[in-house]
Amino acid sequence: MADPMKIRAQMKGDVAEIRILMSHAMETGQRKDAAGNTVPAHFIQSITIDVGGKRVVDGQTGTAISRNPVFGFKMKGAKAGDKVVVNWVDNKGDKRSDEATVA
Amino acid sequence: MNRSIVLATALTVAWSMPVAAQTKDANAEFEKFRAEMEESNPAELFELKGEELWKAKRGPKNISLAESCDLGQGVGKVEGAYVRAPRYFADADAVMDIERRIVWCMTEKQGFKFEDIAKKPFQGANDNNAPDITNLVTYVASGSKNMKFDMPLHDAKVRDAFETGKAMAAYRAGPYDFSCNTCHGADGKRIRMQNLPNLSTPEGALRGVLGWPGYRMTGGVMLTSQWRMNDCFRQQRFPEPKYASQAVTNLIAYMTGNANGQMYKGPGIKR
Amino acid sequence: MEMNQTRRIVLRGAGSFGALSALIMAGVLKPTAAFAADWNKAAFEAKDTPAALKGLGAGSTADSKDLVLKVPDIAENGAVVPVDVISNIPNTTSIAILVDKNPTALSAQFSFANGAVPEVSARIKMGQTSLVKAVAKAGDKFYIAQKECKVTVGGCGG
Numbered sequence: 001m002a003d004p005m006k007i008r009a010q011m012k013g014d015v016a017e018i019r020i021l022m023s024h025a026m027e028t029g030q031r032k033d034a035a036g037n038t039v040p041a042h043f044i045q046s047i048t049i050d051v052g053g054k055r056v057v058d059g060q061t062g063t064a065i066s067r068n069p070v071f072g073f074k075m076k077g078a079k080a081g082d083k084v085v086v087n088w089v090d091n092k093g094d095k096r097s098d099e100a101t102v103a
Numbered sequence: 104m105n106r107s108i109v110l111a112t113a114l115t116v117a118w119s120m121p122v123a124a125q126t127k128d129a130n131a132e133f134e135k136f137r138a139e140m141e142e143s144n145p146a147e148l149f150e151l152k153g154e155e156l157w158k159a160k161r162g163p164k165n166i167s168l169a170e171s172c173d174l175g176q177g178v179g180k181v182e183g184a185y186v187r188a189p190r191y192f193a194d195a196d197a198v199m200d201i202e203r204r205i206v207w208c209m210t211e212k213q214g215f216k217f218e219d220i221a222k223k224p225f226q227g228a229n230d231n232n233a234p235d236i237t238n239l240v241t242y243v244a245s246g247s248k249n250m251k252f253d254m255p256l257h258d259a260k261v262r263d264a265f266e267t268g269k270a271m272a273a274y275r276a277g278p279y280d281f282s283c284n285t286c287h288g289a290d291g292k293r294i295r296m297q298n299l300p301n302l303s304t305p306e307g308a309l310r311g312v313l314g315w316p317g318y319r320m321t322g323g324v325m326l327t328s329q330w331r332m333n334d335c336f337r338q339q340r341f342p343e344p345k346y347a348s349q350a351v352t353n354l355i356a357y358m359t360g361n362a363n364g365q366m367y368k369g370p371g372i373k374r
Numbered sequence: 375m376e377m378n379q380t381r382r383i384v385l386r387g388a389g390s391f392g393a394l395s396a397l398i399m400a401g402v403l404k405p406t407a408a409f410a411a412d413w414n415k416a417a418f419e420a421k422d423t424p425a426a427l428k429g430l431g432a433g434s435t436a437d438s439k440d441l442v443l444k445v446p447d448i449a450e451n452g453a454v455v456p457v458d459v460i461s462n463i464p465n466t467t468s469i470a471i472l473v474d475k476n477p478t479a480l481s482a483q484f485s486f487a488n489g490a491v492p493e494v495s496a497r498i499k500m501g502q503t504s505l506v507k508a509v510a511k512a513g514d515k516f517y518i519a520q521k522e523c524k525v526t527v528g529g530c531g532g
Contacts, residue, residue: 006147015491023148025231025323028499030477039229045413049490056490062418064473064481066454066497067323068145077489091413129526133450139495140456296526320454374451 007100009051009084016078016102018049020071020086028063044069046089051075051102052082078102129296137372146241146318146370149233149325153242156235157181162213172208174201174243181246186367187253189356191260198264200355202240202329203347209236221346225330228322240327241316241370248369252312254359261356264349268357271350272302281339283354287311297374308361314371321374328355418480423472423507426480427516430470432509438463438517443508445523449500452525457481458495459508461517466492468511475504500525 003023010017022044029041041063049057056075082102089095158169174184175192189200195207209215226233233241255261272283283302286292290307292299301307316327332351336343344350417429427435444458459469469492470483481498492510500506500523507520 003148004151006151019143021143021145021148023145025229028477031229033229045418047484051488054488056488057484057486059482059484060413060418061482062478062480064476064478064499066320066499068148068318070143070145070495070497072143072458072495073484074491074493075489076491129448132446132448136446136450136456139458140454320451323453 002094002096005086005088005096005098007084007086007098009078009082009100009102011078011080011102014076016051016075016082018051018073018075018084020049020069020073022069022071022088022096024067024069024088024090026063026065026067026069030063042090042092044088044090046087047071048087049073050083050085050087051078130298133374140372141368144318144370144372145323146316146325146372147245149238149241149316149318150245150370152233153238153240153245156239157242162209162215164212164214166213168205168208168213168239171212172205174204174208181243183247183250183253185244185247186250187255189261189264189352189359190255191258197349198260198352198356200328200352201243202236202327203352205236205239205243206347217347224346225326225333226324228324230324233325237316237325237327241325244316244370247367249366251364251366252309252359252362254356254363256360256363261360264353264356265360268353268355268360271354272357277340279340283335283339285339302358302361305361305363305365308358309365311358312355312362313368314373317371317373319373325370326373414483417483419478420480421478423474423479426472426478427509429480430483430509430516432470432511432516435509435516435518438510438519441508441510441517441519443506443519443521445506445521447522448524448526450526452500452502454497455500455506455523455525456495456497457506457508459493459510459519461492461510461512463492463510463512463517466510466512468492469494470509471496471498472507472509473498473500473504474507475502476500 006021008019024044025042026044027039027042031039033039043063044061044065047059047061048055057073080102084100084102085097087095087097158167160167169179171178174181175187175190176182176184185201188204189198191198192204199207206217206220209220210217220236224234224236226237256265275282286299287302290301300310302311315331316325319326329347329351332354333343414429417426420426420429440462442460442462445455449455457471459471461469468483468485471481472479473481482496484494486492503524505520506523507518510517
């Protein structure tokens with residue numbers, strides 16, 4: 001089971017700023033462990049953000065995103081109280097969905 | 104003789120002007136992005152886990168730290184605990200830093216075995232998970248965000264720990280005859296691109312304690328002050344101290360005491 | 375809605391969907407491995423920037439001053455390089471981030487809809503000093519901005 005994300009969504013003027021922290025190893029598939037064995041690739045491939053029930057960001061990611069990924073997005077038309085839902089899926093089919101409310 | 108050669112090689116060879124200037128530029132560049140890095144710090148993920156651990160009934164005695172552990176501010180109270188430690192705990196009859204105190208609570212209150220905690224007290228590079236104790240320290244430290252360091256130096260026992268730590272920082276030994284102060288006892292020293300803080304000054308000591316526990320970008324791991332002290336011993340080619348020992352608390356007390364009165368920003372992010 | 379269409383067009387352009395299906399049918403990829411059926415394998419597994427851009431359907435790109443790419447001149451740590459991309463190009467629907475000298479050039483691609491500002495901040499890995507590129511799609515055109523980022527080797531524990 002994947003660990004929870006931390007999501008912050010805050011109105012700054014008429015723009016909602018959304019910051020997301022994800023807990024993920026983001027293995028590139030190129031690193032070798034102490035025993036010299038290649039650590040298999042394990043990385044998030046898909047990220048979606050829904051605000052107020054609408055898909056606002058649809059992302060795809062590769063192995064070059066840093067371990068424990070951090071992303072920032074902005075949107076117009078959101079208001080305090082709107083529900084923010086973030087989903088990710090990785091290359092092994094592990095997934096995670098977390099929610100926050102626009103403050 | 105040997106000593107001066109080693110020191111000259113280690114510390115002064117790289118002191119040509121262009122390199123110094125380059126380092127200054129690089130550091131200015133790093134600073135530009137530091138605020139952004141701190142604003143969204145993966146350390147928060149470890150805080151979340153630590154909070155869960157703090158509140159969960161755990162261990163052979165099936166009790167939570169929230170209902171049993173006094174970090175010096177009252178049972179279960181996390182706010183301000185990190186910046187007011189190391190401090191003297193009468194129940195343990197010892198001066199303890201926060202990590203050592205949480206370990207004490209885990210063994211005395213929850214019934215965990217010290218040996219089990221000490222088996223792997225720090226997150227290894229690329230390990231997927233940090234040890235419970237690291238998550239707990241990170242959570243507790245987050246409860247002192249934007250508070251001033253206020254280690255009770257007026258307490259004679261804390262003062263003792265501070266003075267012992269000060270003496271330890273000056274103690275030269277090991278194959279390179281290094282002390283902590285060889286690198287951290289004077290202004291203007293650096294290793295490669297990193298400027299080294301002078302821990303005997305308030306500004307330098309603050310740089311030494313700020314940002315710990317810290318999320319280390321290298322390896323993507325969460326590490327504590329205890330780990331940092333251990334790593335200094337390793338770099339000096341000293342034997343590494345026993346986990347959660349008094350010696351490490353003393354060194355932390357020396358640095359924290361020198362940083363007293365200045366603002367702690369919470370768990371940090373390190374290169 | 376609109377975004378799904380965009381994606382389908384991008385995929386068709388890249389021909390990656392067909393390739394991916396063929397791999398699944400051939401048993402090379404387990405269905406779970408291809409879980410994100412719309413993950414643009416052709417683009418993400420491309421070794422160099424031109425191939426990655428082709429995978430994104432961006433055959434040609436035009437330089438644009440309205441595409442702002444912020445990366446450090448010198449990265450403190452190649453494992454975590456902060457990248458901000460802001461597109462002031464009207465009707466921008468997606469932004470991609472690429473690193474020329476990484477083993478696979480494409481780091482990420484984001485599509486925006488329903489009020490999302492075409493802007494993203496992310497942290498990426500860089501194996502060595504390289505040009506970092508941002509590519510924005512607006513209408514059916516692709517725009518590019520680039521900047522070099524030096525990656526240094528480390529010192530002590532901080």
